[in-house]
Amino acid sequence: MIPYIRRAAAFCLLLLVALLANAARVQLFEADELNSSSANRRTTIDRYDQPRGDILVDGKSVTGSKDTGEQLAYERTYRHGPLYAPVTGYASQTYGTTLLENAEDAILSGTAPILAPLPLWGDITRSRQPGGDVVTTVEDSMQRAAYDGLAGRRGAVAALDPATGKILALVSSPSYDPEVLSGTGSSVTDAWARLNGAAGLPMLNRAIRQTYPPGSAFKIVTAAAALDARVVTDPDAATDTPSPYLLPGTSTTLPNEARGCGKASLAEAIRVSCNTVMAHLGVEVGLEGMLKAVGRFGFNDDDLRIPSGVARSNFDSDMSDDQLALSSIGQYDTTATPLQMAMVASAVANGGDLSRPHLVNRVTTADGDTVRQRGAETYHRAMNPATAMQLRRMMVDVVENGTGTNAAIDGVTVGGKTGTAQHGVDNSGTPYAWFISWAQEPGSGRPAVAVAVVVEDASANRADISGGGSAAPIARAVMEAALKSRG
Amino acid sequence: MTATTAEARPPELRLPKRRGVELSLLIGAVLISVYGYASVGLARNNAVPPDAAGYGAGLGLLALLAHLAVRFRAPYADPLLLPIAVLLNGLGLVLIYRLDLETPRDQAATTQLIWSTLGVALFIAVVVLLRDHRVLQRYAYLSVAVALVLMIAPIFFPAVNGAKIWIRFGGLSFQPGEFAKILLAVFFAAYLAANRNALAYTGRRVWKFQFPTGRVLGPIVAIWLISVGVLVLERDLGTSLLFFGLFVILLYVATGRTGWIAVGLLLAAAGAFVVGSFEPHVHSRVEDWLDPYATINAGEGPSQLAQSLFAFAAGGMLGTGLGLGHSILIGFAAKSDFILATAGEELGLAGLTAIFLLYALLVARGYRAGLALRDPFGRLLSIGLASILALQVFVIAGGVMGLIPLTGMAMPFLAQGGSSVVTNWIIVALLIRVSDVARTPSPDRSAAGAVGPVAEDER
Numbered sequence: 001m002i003p004y005i006r007r008a009a010a011f012c013l014l015l016l017v018a019l020l021a022n023a024a025r026v027q028l029f030e031a032d033e034l035n036s037s038s039a040n041r042r043t044t045i046d047r048y049d050q051p052r053g054d055i056l057v058d059g060k061s062v063t064g065s066k067d068t069g070e071q072l073a074y075e076r077t078y079r080h081g082p083l084y085a086p087v088t089g090y091a092s093q094t095y096g097t098t099l100l101e102n103a104e105d106a107i108l109s110g111t112a113p114i115l116a117p118l119p120l121w122g123d124i125t126r127s128r129q130p131g132g133d134v135v136t137t138v139e140d141s142m143q144r145a146a147y148d149g150l151a152g153r154r155g156a157v158a159a160l161d162p163a164t165g166k167i168l169a170l171v172s173s174p175s176y177d178p179e180v181l182s183g184t185g186s187s188v189t190d191a192w193a194r195l196n197g198a199a200g201l202p203m204l205n206r207a208i209r210q211t212y213p214p215g216s217a218f219k220i221v222t223a224a225a226a227l228d229a230r231v232v233t234d235p236d237a238a239t240d241t242p243s244p245y246l247l248p249g250t251s252t253t254l255p256n257e258a259r260g261c262g263k264a265s266l267a268e269a270i271r272v273s274c275n276t277v278m279a280h281l282g283v284e285v286g287l288e289g290m291l292k293a294v295g296r297f298g299f300n301d302d303d304l305r306i307p308s309g310v311a312r313s314n315f316d317s318d319m320s321d322d323q324l325a326l327s328s329i330g331q332y333d334t335t336a337t338p339l340q341m342a343m344v345a346s347a348v349a350n351g352g353d354l355s356r357p358h359l360v361n362r363v364t365t366a367d368g369d370t371v372r373q374r375g376a377e378t379y380h381r382a383m384n385p386a387t388a389m390q391l392r393r394m395m396v397d398v399v400e401n402g403t404g405t406n407a408a409i410d411g412v413t414v415g416g417k418t419g420t421a422q423h424g425v426d427n428s429g430t431p432y433a434w435f436i437s438w439a440q441e442p443g444s445g446r447p448a449v450a451v452a453v454v455v456e457d458a459s460a461n462r463a464d465i466s467g468g469g470s471a472a473p474i475a476r477a478v479m480e481a482a483l484k485s486r487g
Numbered sequence: 488m489t490a491t492t493a494e495a496r497p498p499e500l501r502l503p504k505r506r507g508v509e510l511s512l513l514i515g516a517v518l519i520s521v522y523g524y525a526s527v528g529l530a531r532n533n534a535v536p537p538d539a540a541g542y543g544a545g546l547g548l549l550a551l552l553a554h555l556a557v558r559f560r561a562p563y564a565d566p567l568l569l570p571i572a573v574l575l576n577g578l579g580l581v582l583i584y585r586l587d588l589e590t591p592r593d594q595a596a597t598t599q600l601i602w603s604t605l606g607v608a609l610f611i612a613v614v615v616l617l618r619d620h621r622v623l624q625r626y627a628y629l630s631v632a633v634a635l636v637l638m639i640a641p642i643f644f645p646a647v648n649g650a651k652i653w654i655r656f657g658g659l660s661f662q663p664g665e666f667a668k669i670l671l672a673v674f675f676a677a678y679l680a681a682n683r684n685a686l687a688y689t690g691r692r693v694w695k696f697q698f699p700t701g702r703v704l705g706p707i708v709a710i711w712l713i714s715v716g717v718l719v720l721e722r723d724l725g726t727s728l729l730f731f732g733l734f735v736i737l738l739y740v741a742t743g744r745t746g747w748i749a750v751g752l753l754l755a756a757a758g759a760f761v762v763g764s765f766e767p768h769v770h771s772r773v774e775d776w777l778d779p780y781a782t783i784n785a786g787e788g789p790s791q792l793a794q795s796l797f798a799f800a801a802g803g804m805l806g807t808g809l810g811l812g813h814s815i816l817i818g819f820a821a822k823s824d825f826i827l828a829t830a831g832e833e834l835g836l837a838g839l840t841a842i843f844l845l846y847a848l849l850v851a852r853g854y855r856a857g858l859a860l861r862d863p864f865g866r867l868l869s870i871g872l873a874s875i876l877a878l879q880v881f882v883i884a885g886g887v888m889g890l891i892p893l894t895g896m897a898m899p900f901l902a903q904g905g906s907s908v909v910t911n912w913i914i915v916a917l918l919i920r921v922s923d924v925a926r927t928p929s930p931d932r933s934a935a936g937a938v939g940p941v942a943e944d945e946r
Contacts, residue, residue: 001740004740012847023843027839
């Protein structure tokens with residue numbers, strides 16, 4: 001009987017070996033595949049198993065986390081949801097993440113390797129770090145000034161520190177509270193459907209994801225191109241603009257809203273916003289020259305990230321001269337995000353040097369140790385310093401004597417440019433009023449802030465001056481807040 | 488090789504009793520269990536559970552009582568059996584307690600502890616009252632009658648989760664099939680011990696295989712057919728597979744006829760094919776096994792087997808740590824049939840291997856006792872009991888890990904289930920008893936052997 005017992009024992013050993021080999025198969029060789037299966041809830045559970053890191057504005061967090069006690073434990077909360085939604089985005093258990101919540105997700109959720117005390121720490125301990133914090137460049141007072149200025153009207157504000165590229169305010173209106181999307185369940189799906197169906201598109205981040213025809217505000221770019229290309233050498237000299245001005249190759253007359261444009265000088269054309277002069281200069285610079293110039297300001301860049309992606313601001317690359325003429329005054333296919341136009345003002349204010357715009361100043365661990373710091377970085381040299389000096393003077397003139405007087409601040413150097421964006425079929429849509437500006441303390445060696453404001457305004461009907469009427473006061477409020485916090 | 492080598496053991500070579508070893512191992516087993524309990528509390532609440540000491544004292548007391556029973560009534564018993572049983576039972580309690588944290592409305596650990604206490608009580612009763620395992624041989628036909636009654640009884644009770652294996656009255660429920668395992672092992676061992684020569688040496692020879700005569704084979708095949716038939720009717724394929732495997736192993740060990748293996752495998756393949764093709768409950772299990780992720784691809788979410796595999800995969804080599812896994816996602820039966828997934832996720836491949844080796848050691852000790860014994864009944868009984876454990880571990884562990892189709896079965900000692908834990912304690916008690924007989928260096932042992940010297944087949 002003994003040999004048979006031994007063989008039966010060998011059979012049992014075979015069963016054991018089969019079990020162990022199979023265990024190794026499941027737990028080691030197929031583990032990665034199983035762990036990453038979309039049907040495996042563990043990844044999701046782990047993600048929400050600890051409080052999410054916070055997004056900070058002015059040293060105070062504008063986000064939070066609450067423990068719901070459910071399977072997906074922690075849900076995102078927002079202290080001032082609508083105010084900061086264009087900065088934070090949402091972090092939803094149902095719909096994923098957007099904007100900073102998306103771009104810095106690895107930091108906020110604690111999976112980023114730089115949060116670990118030692119390299120490969122997370123791989124060895126199979127643990128994730130507490131969520132790190134993201135310190136933004138935004139200033140609360142400016143954000144509020146912009147948000148209150150828009151007062152729920154459709155529009156957006158972007159403000160930059162011209163010297164460093166820090167985004168000081170990023171507002172889109174109307175806005176929404178991202179907290180309603182944080183969790184799971186029918187209340188979240190209902191809120192999602194309601195927000196997506198809302199006429200005001202509250203989830204659209206107009207400051208960086210929406211482009212508008214910039215209208216006359218674009219004339220600053222055309223002026224920079226003309227000066228850099230030496231099409232204009234003396235901004236105060238009369239130009240050879242024909243009057244009336246026919247769009248090249250057509251019999252269409254380009255009208256001016258302003259009077260006395262005739263053969264106005266470049267400076268005069270900027271001050272009162274002459275269409276004919278600037279369209280003519282654009283054509284004289286030529287398509288190639290204009291493309292180079294707008295590219296230096298950031299137009300036609302698909303890859304601008306702040307760190308969230310910014311929509312491409314467009315200047316067509318294949319146009320006839322009449323189209324180029326219209327494009328040079330911010331019409332035809334020329335479109336820009338509010339951030340792009342803030343970059344235009346910023347480049348002028350900063351002597352032609354355009355810093356790369358960014359929204360994240362630094363990233364810290366949960367304990368507050370900085371693990372990543374963002375410094376100033378040049379994006380492009382947008383124009384010659386001499387050109388920038390001349391444009392500064394012209395923009396100051398707009399605020400002191402021209403269309404932008406609503407933006408003037410006592411005792412401070414302010415430069416600006418108005419614009420009106422027509423849109424819709426036959427310009428039937430409600431026009432958008434633009435104002436781009438910058439401000440500098442007289443004693444200071446560098447500008448404090450550059451702002452772009454776009455706001456939908458029914459009274460802005462084709463009158464260039466209206467950019468100064470509804471948008472300029474908002475820009476002024478934002479600049480005042482910036483000067484106050486600098487002072 | 489023959490059994491006479493055991494007989495030739497010199498009288499002066501006395502086996503030590505090894506009760507001190509057993510006690511030390513028991514202390515280790517209890518400490519590991521208490522540590523696991525504390526580890527769950529620390530991981531979940533950053534505090535040792537307040538009743539950890541009480542839990543440890545309770546488990547320690549059970550272990551001590553069992554140890555005393557062995558020390559006084561089975562002093563030569565194998566010192567590994569009891570500590571392994573205590574460790575597995577303690578680990579099972581820790582895993583169930585850990586899963587209770589996820590299901591506040593379904594607390595099972597306390598009930599399991601009560602059943603474990605009952606199990607240890609029966610263990611002590613068996614060790615104390617059953618002085619010689621050969622007594623059981625007399626009750627072979629009573630055993631088989633009771634086993635059949637136990638297996639038929641649940642047919643008259645409503646099905647629970649697709650399987651008619653439960654008897655319920657009052658608030659208590661039993662799985663009589665669990666107890667029937669022991670009784671059938673006793674019957675098979677007794678019957679084969681009495682008839683093995685007839686089975687081995689008579690009958691027709693077909694090609695290379697020798698088949699026994701119908702007269703000898705009749706009763707045992709009839710019993711086996713009835714038991715398997717009942718189980719298929721009750722849709723408990725796991726137990727059916729277990730009985731079948733037990734039957735084939737014991738028949739082979741008793742007769743040494745490879746023909747049995749061939750016939751057994753043929754019958755098993757045919758039976759498995761028919762049942763797997765036509766019985767919907769079993770058919771769906773086979774489908775799940777062939778492609779555990781089919782429901783995911785169909786957009787219906789992961790099946791239970793897929794969730795179980797996710798749990799094992801999440802454990803990796805070292806596991807997440809007790810209390811830190813998410814095996815509760817398996818849902819229904821996470822504490823019973825799928826308890827091994829929790830062990831796999833939270834203790835990792837390392838811990839799982841340790842658990843498998845504990846079972847392997849338990850089985851090996853049963854086989855060792857079988858090798859050392861000289862009476863055929865004792866041999867077959869200890870091989871049968873050890874094989875029950877081995878087959879059961881393989882069937883359920885292979886099932887939840889996708890090696891073979893899943894069949895509902897309890898992981899011995901680990902899984903929630905009163906009938907199972909009580910049955911396993913009785914199995915260990917019987918192994919203690921036979922190993923005590925096997926290791927007792929009694930000089931008059933051959934005289935005491937009621938069956939007398941074994942006529943080994945000389946081949």
